[in-house]
Amino acid sequence: MKIMRLGESGREQPAVLVSSVDGPDRYFSLLPLTADVDGAFLAANGLGRVRTALEAGELPVLDGAASLRVGSPVARPGTVVGIGMNYAAHAAESGAAAPTVPVVFLKPTNTVTGPYDPAPLPPRSSQYDWEVELGIVIGREASYLGSTEEAADCIAGYVTANDFSEREYQLPGAAGQWTKGKSLPGSTPLGPWLVPAGEIDGGNVRLRSWVNGEPRQDSSSSELIFDAATLVHHCSQYMRLESGDVILTGTPQGVALSGRFPYLQPGDVMEVEVEGLGRQRQELFRTPAAVTV
Structure with missing residues (x-):
């Protein structure tokens, strides 16, 4: 279903x-x-x-x-929660140690778009990156949960996600902030569909990505440092998760930040897939810079 x-x-x-x-x-x-x-x-x-x-x-x-056009399988969420460095190999390729507690950030909900919509590349972006991720969709309110068992009951299902990230905005220098690098228009394609939690093993699905048909990422959610229920439980201690909210569980190794691949350019075709949750395809285009008069 x-x-x-x-x-x-x-x-x-x-x-x-x-x-x-x-x-x-x-x-x-x-x-x-x-x-x-x-x-x-x-x-x-x-x-x-x-x-x-x-x-x-x-x-x-x-x-x-x-x-018909395929939109995000859930209407605009109240909150999109991102999890960083949740695969040890990705943390290593980013030059960071694997975290001992979840790294949590927020993305504006107006970044959510459909899985096949063209992807806008920011006007001055030079380090636009991809991140295939398993997305959790919350099905009931989660606040100060007492256990991971309670947290698992709050998961409605799962979706394929791509967390596009501008690394120059996100990381270097005094002005580098994750919010800036993760908030760009069209940077959170979701879908094509939502599969109920009882119909898929979110703890063991394959995640892959391609740029212009060339393989980039290939991993499994079994390699997550913090699994889905742990993330829902952890986040519930610091925020109230509501039905329809989405948690992006983190990306595996194989992104451009690793230095092994070039960053995205206008005309590139980006594809990401999570096993059982469908494959996305976005064509990158350059957003025109604002003209001052």
């Missing part, structure tokens, strides 16, 4: 994709259940209601769905 949002930006409609090994994919509209895939829908056992409606044959077929 793959939850999607299809249609023009700002006018997406909720849908579910049902894949079959011996037949064509089938798309069904979720409009009989909800106007959107958002926090309220997830908090009200929306995924369970979709499953029940599918089994009962109560959802209408969504004609022409395969030709």
